[in-house]
Amino acid sequence: MDDTVMNFNSEIEQAFQSAYHAEKGGDAKWKGVMDSYGSEGLSQEMKEKLLNSEMKIVRGAFPIELRRVYEAIIGKYSAQAGGNQPLQSAINGFDIETKVLEYYQKIKPFSGLGDIFKNASTGTAKYSQGLKGEKQSTYKCKNCGAPRLEEMQYDNCLFCGSKLFERV
Numbered sequence: 448m449d450d451t452v453m454n455f456n457s458e459i460e461q462a463f464q465s466a467y468h469a470e471k472g473g474d475a476k477w478k479g480v481m482d483s484y485g486s487e488g489l490s491q492e493m494k495e496k497l498l499n500s501e502m503k504i505v506r507g508a509f510p511i512e513l514r515r516v517y518e519a520i521i522g523k524y525s526a527q528a529g530g531n532q533p534l535q536s537a538i539n540g541f542d543i544e545t546k547v548l549e550y551y552q553k554i555k556p557f558s559g560l561g562d563i564f565k566n567a568s569t570g571t572a573k574y575s576q577g578l579k580g581e582k583q584s585t586y587k588c589k590n591c592g593a594p595r596l597e598e599m600q601y602d603n604c605l606f607c608g609s610k611l612f613e614r615v
């Protein structure tokens with residue numbers, strides 16, 4: 448395999464491992480990894496909102512932060528790809544939505560088979576119960592299923608960073 452492709456894959460893998468082995472919600476070591484890529488982490492306030500949301504995690508950094516590091520790695524290698532076809536294909540073949548979702552599946556609590564399907568249909572209802580009296584969320588992320596917090600304005604999913612919202 449081409450060296451640059453190997454380096455790209457290895458940096459992606461290292462980012463995944465660092466995020467996965469971080470404490471729930473991220474820790475100082477993970478922050479160091481983000482800093483080294485110039486990627487901005489979530490604010491403390493945002494992390495607390497997410498930790499209290501329906502999108503439970505049992506370990507690791509938040510998916511949106513891993514996405515930002517992935518984006519930085521992709522940016523770095525794209526800049527040096529030039530006419531390097533193998534590297535270009537490796538970068539193009541890296542489906543960030545799928546990879547971030549796969550990561551989320553690994554850090555969420557295990558709740559049995561069929562969980563993905565169950566989550567898709569009951570996610571919004573469960574979340575609105577959690578928000579005591581607040582209006583039911585009408586948008587959710589197509590990628591991870593996180594509901595949009597209606598009191599806040601934002602275009603990307605706070606949890607996984609995907610741009611895809613849909614009305615439910």
Ligand SMILES: [Zn+2]
Pocket residue numbers: 588589590591592593604605606607608609
């Ligand atoms: Zn999402």
